[in-house]
Amino acid sequence: MSPGGDPSEERVGYEVADRFGDDEDVHIGGVASLGDVPSPFGGERDPDPCSLVIFGVTGDLAHRKLMPALYDLGCHGVLPFGTTIVGYGRQELDDDELRALLQGSIDDHYGADTIDGSLCERILLTPRYVQGQFDDPEGYARLGAVLDDLDAGGTRGNRMFYLATPPSQFGVIVEQLGASGLARKGAFDAESARGAGVPGWTRVVIEKPFGRDLETARALNLEIADVFDERQVYRIDHYLAKETVQNLLVLRFANGIFEPVWNRRYVDFVEITAAETLGVEHRGPYYEEAGALRDMITPHLIQLFSLVAMEPPVAFDADAVRDEKLKVLRAVRHIPRHLAARCAVRAQYVQGVVDGDGVTAYRSEERVAPDSHTETYAAVKLLVDNWRWQGVPFYLRTGKRLARRVTEIAIHFKLPPVLLFREPAGGGGLQANVLVLRVQPDEGFSLNIESKLPGHGTALQPVAMDYSYGTTLNELPFSAYETVLVDAMEGDMTLFTRGDQAEEAWRIVDPILDEWAGKPQREIPIYEAGGWGPETADALIAGDGHTWRRP
Numbered sequence: 001m002s003p004g005g006d007p008s009e010e011r012v013g014y015e016v017a018d019r020f021g022d023d024e025d026v027h028i029g030g031v032a033s034l035g036d037v038p039s040p041f042g043g044e045r046d047p048d049p050c051s052l053v054i055f056g057v058t059g060d061l062a063h064r065k066l067m068p069a070l071y072d073l074g075c076h077g078v079l080p081f082g083t084t085i086v087g088y089g090r091q092e093l094d095d096d097e098l099r100a101l102l103q104g105s106i107d108d109h110y111g112a113d114t115i116d117g118s119l120c121e122r123i124l125l126t127p128r129y130v131q132g133q134f135d136d137p138e139g140y141a142r143l144g145a146v147l148d149d150l151d152a153g154g155t156r157g158n159r160m161f162y163l164a165t166p167p168s169q170f171g172v173i174v175e176q177l178g179a180s181g182l183a184r185k186g187a188f189d190a191e192s193a194r195g196a197g198v199p200g201w202t203r204v205v206i207e208k209p210f211g212r213d214l215e216t217a218r219a220l221n222l223e224i225a226d227v228f229d230e231r232q233v234y235r236i237d238h239y240l241a242k243e244t245v246q247n248l249l250v251l252r253f254a255n256g257i258f259e260p261v262w263n264r265r266y267v268d269f270v271e272i273t274a275a276e277t278l279g280v281e282h283r284g285p286y287y288e289e290a291g292a293l294r295d296m297i298t299p300h301l302i303q304l305f306s307l308v309a310m311e312p313p314v315a316f317d318a319d320a321v322r323d324e325k326l327k328v329l330r331a332v333r334h335i336p337r338h339l340a341a342r343c344a345v346r347a348q349y350v351q352g353v354v355d356g357d358g359v360t361a362y363r364s365e366e367r368v369a370p371d372s373h374t375e376t377y378a379a380v381k382l383l384v385d386n387w388r389w390q391g392v393p394f395y396l397r398t399g400k401r402l403a404r405r406v407t408e409i410a411i412h413f414k415l416p417p418v419l420l421f422r423e424p425a426g427g428g429g430l431q432a433n434v435l436v437l438r439v440q441p442d443e444g445f446s447l448n449i450e451s452k453l454p455g456h457g458t459a460l461q462p463v464a465m466d467y468s469y470g471t472t473l474n475e476l477p478f479s480a481y482e483t484v485l486v487d488a489m490e491g492d493m494t495l496f497t498r499g500d501q502a503e504e505a506w507r508i509v510d511p512i513l514d515e516w517a518g519k520p521q522r523e524i525p526i527y528e529a530g531g532w533g534p535e536t537a538d539a540l541i542a543g544d545g546h547t548w549r550r551p
Contacts, residue, residue, distance in 0.1 A: 047489030049082030050158035056165035057087030067105035069481035082154025085127040098129040140180035157199025171223045178227030188231035205234045208299040214506035221499040235497040239300045241483035270394045271410040275402040284367035292378040296398040302505045318493035329504035333383040340515035345536040346375035349401040352529030376400045379537045401529035406551045407439035421458045444468035
């Protein structure tokens with residue numbers, strides 16, 4: 001769920017709710033009780049109960065996303081009975097204070113008057129809290145004692161460690177989980193757990209960013225491999241859990257009309273856009289370290305790109321899908337550092353007007369350096385050296401304080417070789433067909449085609465064949481973080497990033513980061529808040545004879 005959410009929207013049963021925030025999709029409201037709720041998924045989701053250990057349980061991620069998602073899972077009727085939340089953090093709290101904190105997270109997100117009290121009672125029945133530093137062996141010993149106690153109860157010995165902490169703590173926590181014996185290496189499912197002589201499975205969920213560059217990503221992968229089996233590791237990209245992104249594979253591989261034209265013969269170019277109207281808000285220190293390329297393009301847009309460009313997998317399972325994603329990432333043409341300026345642009349927003357309100361420049365944001373050269377906009381051009389995509393450019397762009405909040409994938413098809421009909425109404429020439437997959441906020445997809453204008457003659461007009469989840473579904477899909485949690489509980493790794501994929505994503509952008517880091521004294525290009533980015537981004541795509549979509 002979103003940091004920018006409005007908790008006051010009306011929510012009734014499974015009716016479609018309003019969309020809100022900077023990066024999330026739909027959700028549901030209160031219900032009578034956990035036992036009264038039929039799953040809208042026909043009972044297909046049946047995860048095992050577990051001890052859900054949240055490192056950094058008092059932090060922003062747990063408050064704004066994890067607890068609302070757990071509440072929504074309860075509303076959907078799929079949160080396993082016996083699942084117990086265990087918080088680990090540096091603050092001094094007892095179990096009752098943790099329970100009040102978690103209840104407050106749900107109240108803040110939805111409004112205390114709209115939630116279902118009995119449902120919260122079941123979700124927050126017996127939370128446990130362990131106080132300790134992330135590098136404190138004694139804290140992990142206390143955590144182990146709590147988990148041993150829960151193993152004898154309803155969790156069946158299953159443990160899921162969720163690292164909702166700053167990235168600097170990932171390696172520290174993983175090391176301590178190994179040193180304390182809590183990692184239980186190799187226990188990735190019930191069968192492997194029995195073989196390892198432990199009562200249940202153990203999994204670790206790691207948030208982004210996964211490293212800061214190729215070197216740090218490799219180092220973190222090595223640290224994790226010393227402690228966990230790769231089949232226990234769930235690297236999150238919540239964008240891949242969004243309904244439209246998952247539907248991309250269905251569109252490609254379950255419909256005979258798309259896959260035959262999904263190649264260089266028919267596709268002219270591809271755009272993947274993640275635009276935000278928000279600034280950095282309270283995340284100034286984090287964003288100063290990350291920037292748009294590390295924050296969005298590496299963990300999210302490159303993963304979306306891999307789903308668009310991958311070859312058909314031999315089966316719809318985690319290993320097969322992730323093998324094909326890795327292959328296409330490895331096929332991305334290397335960008336030499338000295339040519340990075342031809343393939344990537346960066347910029348930073350200055351003051352402007354967004355949604356009718358004046359907004360300040362990035363350098364005037366809270367806890368941002370007044371002379372910062374951090375990019376708030378980044379665009380990258382990728383070329384794929386394989387049989388399917390040779391010569392087709394993929395343009396990835398992301399930015400803050402842009403004209404509209406939208407994340408979409410646009411497949412631009414080539415024009416017919418000969419125009420047999422009159423010019424389209426209004427002039428401007430024939431428009432190419434475009435398949436647009438809207439990831440957020442209005443999840444769905446559309447296909448833009450040319451059609452005959454009614455009346456005499458054969459003048460053309462563009463029309464859109466559109467499908468929107470929000471207006472056609474009576475039952476709501478899972479939100480992204482609900483999907484992430486349930487998939488991890490079920491052991492389904494399809495939507496999670498494998499270690500070698502994470503390294504390949506960094507391999508693609510590392511020369512760009514090196515080039516930008518080598519020129520910190522150069523004034524970064526700017527763009528006015530409320531627009532669609534810098535002129536340099538327009539020049540990047542115009543060099544190939546294309547223009548950006550204005551969603």
